[in-house]
Structure formats: C-alpha cells, structure tokens
Amino acid sequence: MSFNWPVGINATKEKLGEQFDNLHLDTRISASHAKPLSNIDPVVTPIYHSSTYRFKTVQQFNEHNHGSNFVYRRCGNPTTENVEVVINEIEKGAGTLVYNSGLAAISAVFLEFLHSGAHLITMAPIYSGTSSFINETLKRFGVEVTFVNVETETNFADAIEKAIRPNTKMIYFETIANPSMAVPDIIGTLKIAKKHQIKSCVDATFSSPYNIQPITLGADFSLHSCSKYIGGHTDVIAGCVTTKSYDDWKALKLQQLTTGSSLSPYDAALLTRGLKTLALRVDRISQNAQKISEYLEAHQKVQQVFYPGLKSHPGHKFAAETMKQFAGMIAFDLGTAQNAINFIESLHIIVHAVSLGGTESLIEHPYSMSHGAQLLRDPTGATVSPGLLRFSVGIENVDDIIADLEQSLNKL
Ligand SMILES: Cc1ncc(COP(=O)(O)O)c(C=O)c1O
Structure with missing residues (x-):
C-alpha cells in the first residue's frame, strides 16, 4: 500500500532538535505547535483566533507591513481582512474596514472627520442610534448639527445646499429612511457635497450593498450595519466603512487601532459566509x-x-x-x-x-x-x-x- 500521508511536524522541536526532548513535559506541551505548510491556501479563510503572531527576527517586525505578517488582533487579522477585501470589491472603494457593530462604524467616521466647531448636515428621520450619537455625543463635543427633513422637504438636495455653512465638514444621510422608507435625492445630494468640497457619507444598510454602491455615485464613505443584509442570517452584529480615498482609509485604520473597535474573527467569518449568498x-x-x-x-x-x-x-x-x-x-x-x-x-x-x-x-x-x-x-x-x-x-x-x-x- 502506498499511503504516504505525512505526519504533522512540531515546529519548535524541529528548531531546537534534541534540546527540545530534554525539556519538561509541561513546557513541551506549551511550546509545541504544528509547522504551517508552506503552500497552505485554504478555499475558505480560516478563523484566526490568535491574539498575537510570531516573528522570526526583530528586523521582520520593523519591515514594511511587518514582513507580510500580522502583529496583534486589535490591529488586524487575516479573517477580518478577508471580509474587508470582499466588501471593498462590492463597494469599489480604496479600502474597507469592519467594526464590531454598525454604530461603531458610524461613530468612527463622525469622530475622525468632525471636530469641535465643525458643522454636520444630516437627514431626518435617521436611524435612532445614529441620531442619539449625534445629539448626545457629537453635540457634547462641540459639533454643530443641522437636520434636513427628507419627508417634508420637496427638494432635499436644495435644502441641503441651503444648510451649508463655511464650517460644514460632512453631509451624512441614509439611502432609505427608517421607518417611513423615504428616499432622498442621492445623486443630487452627492453632487452638492462635491461642489462644496464637503465629505459625504452614506449609510446604505436598508438597500444592501448588492443594490447600491454609493462610492460609485460619488460618496466619500459608504457604510453598512453588517448585522443586516451582509450577515444576512440574524446571528452577527457588525459594521463596515468603505472609503473612496486611501488617505481616509488610513486615518480610520489608525483610529481603529487606538479605539479598539475591530471585529472579532468569528463574526468576520460569519460575514464572509453571509456574503457568499x-x-x-x-x-x-x-x-x-x-x-x-x-x-x-x-x-x-x-x-x-x-x-x-x-x-x-x-x-x-x-x-x-x-x-x-x-x-x-x-x-x-x-x-x-x-x-x-x-x-x-x-x-x-x-x-x-x-x-x-x-x-x-x-x-x-x-x-x-x-x-x-x-x-x-x-x-x-x-x-x-x-x-x-x-x-x-x-x-x-x-x-x-x-x-x-x-x-x-x-x-x-
Ligand atoms: C440604518 C441603520 N444603520 C445603522 C444601524 C446600526 O447597526 P448595528 O445595530 O449593527 O450597530 C442600524 C441598526 O438597526 C440601522 O438600521
């Protein structure tokens, strides 16, 4: 019989040789791990739950991109990176970041691109969690806010333009408003934002990313509560932001490292599975x-x-x-x-x-x-x-x- 399936190799033992066998049993258990196959390329990205990654040398740590390695789960993880790649492919942006809830994604954009004394124009009605964050947190930090009512304004884009002030830094709206399902003039509003060089951010959760890609229509940010259509099976809470520019992606990425809002790899794997269908x-x-x-x-x-x-x-x-x-x-x-x-x-x-x-x-x-x-x-x-x-x-x-x-x- 020519069955030659190889036994897994203990990577630490391979490195230390006989010295390894002289260690105590409890140390050998702790130090043993299978050597990864050099050509490993699974069809479905595994759930990498490791909080930290081994480095071969100090130099590798200091190389660009840590020598093609991850460092620490809060800062990035292969399972979450996989779902970011898929969402970015749908959204056609410079890059995507996933968060531990839709609201974490929304608040990240507000906190990064607004500041004390800046003015935000947004839509009413808007998701209640978003409206609470605007009214109870952003205002406390000195952000000025104007709500433009999408149900009563006959020309929403025009009303948005009239609300612009010299310190207006962002126009934020949803593709379909909750609970009345009102739809704003999406193209018109994005044109106004572009004309006045104001950042535009669209929450497209109710439409799903399959039905609309705001960045292709001119938005600077497209975001979703992935707890809805992206996850699709009522078993995950997550959010995502896709940016039009790489600079904005980098700013959000740096912020995510320090606010600790990244998504768990288990939830990222559920999103990846959801996206398949x-x-x-x-x-x-x-x-x-x-x-x-x-x-x-x-x-x-x-x-x-x-x-x-x-x-x-x-x-x-x-x-x-x-x-x-x-x-x-x-x-x-x-x-x-x-x-x-x-x-x-x-x-x-x-x-x-x-x-x-x-x-x-x-x-x-x-x-x-x-x-x-x-x-x-x-x-x-x-x-x-x-x-x-x-x-x-x-x-x-x-x-x-x-x-x-x-x-x-x-x-x-
Ligand atoms: C339109 C919209 N945006 C954002 C959110 C917040 O998402 P999450 O519950 O994932 O934080 C929701 C939640 O219902 C929503 O309906």
Whole structure:
C-alpha cells in the first residue's frame, strides 16, 4: 500500500532538535505547535483566533507591513481582512474596514472627520442610534448639527445646499429612511457635497450593498450595519466603512487601532459566509418585497404602503436611478395602534422582532417599540404614525408570506 500521508511536524522541536526532548513535559506541551505548510491556501479563510503572531527576527517586525505578517488582533487579522477585501470589491472603494457593530462604524467616521466647531448636515428621520450619537455625543463635543427633513422637504438636495455653512465638514444621510422608507435625492445630494468640497457619507444598510454602491455615485464613505443584509442570517452584529480615498482609509485604520473597535474573527467569518449568498438572498428578498408591497397596496384594510419599488412612493425616482432593486423593507399603515398590534399578534410565520435583513421575515410596531419613545425626544420633531408597521421581508416562498398577511388582515 502506498499511503504516504505525512505526519504533522512540531515546529519548535524541529528548531531546537534534541534540546527540545530534554525539556519538561509541561513546557513541551506549551511550546509545541504544528509547522504551517508552506503552500497552505485554504478555499475558505480560516478563523484566526490568535491574539498575537510570531516573528522570526526583530528586523521582520520593523519591515514594511511587518514582513507580510500580522502583529496583534486589535490591529488586524487575516479573517477580518478577508471580509474587508470582499466588501471593498462590492463597494469599489480604496479600502474597507469592519467594526464590531454598525454604530461603531458610524461613530468612527463622525469622530475622525468632525471636530469641535465643525458643522454636520444630516437627514431626518435617521436611524435612532445614529441620531442619539449625534445629539448626545457629537453635540457634547462641540459639533454643530443641522437636520434636513427628507419627508417634508420637496427638494432635499436644495435644502441641503441651503444648510451649508463655511464650517460644514460632512453631509451624512441614509439611502432609505427608517421607518417611513423615504428616499432622498442621492445623486443630487452627492453632487452638492462635491461642489462644496464637503465629505459625504452614506449609510446604505436598508438597500444592501448588492443594490447600491454609493462610492460609485460619488460618496466619500459608504457604510453598512453588517448585522443586516451582509450577515444576512440574524446571528452577527457588525459594521463596515468603505472609503473612496486611501488617505481616509488610513486615518480610520489608525483610529481603529487606538479605539479598539475591530471585529472579532468569528463574526468576520460569519460575514464572509453571509456574503457568499448576498446576491441570491437580496434578489429573492427584493422580488418578494415588490410582490408583497403591491399586494398590500391593493388591500382595502391597508391605509398606506411605503416601499421604494412602488410607483406611488414619493422617492421612487431617486431609488430607481441609483438602486438595482429596492431590497426588503416595507412600511404599511393599518390606521390605529390597536389594529397594528392585533395584526402583528395574529401572524403565524412572520416573526415579531426588531432588526432586518435576515432570511426570515420580521415585523415590528415602531410606534410602541423601536421608535415611539425615541422620537418623543427627537429634536427634529420627527413623528411616526401609530398604525405603522415595519416589515423586513425574508426569503420564504412569497405565496406563504402573503397568505400569512391575508389571514391576519382578515381578523381585523
Ligand atoms: C440604518 C441603520 N444603520 C445603522 C444601524 C446600526 O447597526 P448595528 O445595530 O449593527 O450597530 C442600524 C441598526 O438597526 C440601522 O438600521
């Protein structure tokens, strides 16, 4: 039989020779490790959980890029670098950084590119965590803020331009606003930012990176809560920022080393796995959501439906000119809070939970859950209708989702 599979080599023993055998057992256990194969190239990047990396010489440590090595997990890791490479490929930027949450990514951009006395123009409504960071942290550090309402301004880009001051340093907005699904004039706003040489940052979480790539449209930063469509399986909290320029990437990278906001390799591996099916999931979800929003719009018990893929949606034009599809977030109004609560509690398949972007359909009642209390203290005066429901469409068979909606609507 010619079975010649080699036994793994103990790298420390190979280096020390006989000297190694003279060491005590406990030391030999501690010092033993398999010598890595020189041509190792796994199809799927492994989870490197080591917090630190061996160096052959002091000189190697001091070489450019530490002689093609990593140093310490907070500063970089092969598993997180792998997911950064994949996201950057989608986003077409200079580089991507992943963070331990979407909000960590958002706050990193604000903290790096704003300062005391700088002015930020942003959108209202905006994700409640982002709005809290702006109102409770940035303002405390002396950043001036103007909110421009995407639901009430007839010309959003124009209103943004009018809000510009000599000290305006950043324009920040979302591609689809939560919970009304309002869509700003993305191209127009990015043009204004460019014209005035102000940095622009786009949170494209609700659209998914598969449907829109803000950097190709002129944004300086594109960011996502990867906890949503990128992870895609409701089992990871993570965020990412992709920059248009390498200088901005370097500034954020240096900041990440000192704030310690990098992503764990376990979560990075979940993101890598999620990304493998991003296209399939987002195609299916977008198709499902289009059919479901049309069904809801035609239903007499539904007062209003907000989905960027509907022609009736006020931001449809802006969504259609920038997005491949319109992803899975639908809001619809059942008139009263009681109707909305009764409806949610009668559903069989659609899960009653916050968050979005996973394979399963999720629904929540913003007025009494994610948005009610927060909006009461929102300085922009944003409101949410008591009968509004926020629905994250999943990958289930669309007929079964519609049947679940139907049976619950019939009970109202
Ligand atoms: C649009 C948007 N941006 C950012 C975030 C924050 O992401 P994370 O929960 O991963 O911190 C969320 C979370 O729901 C969100 O909806």
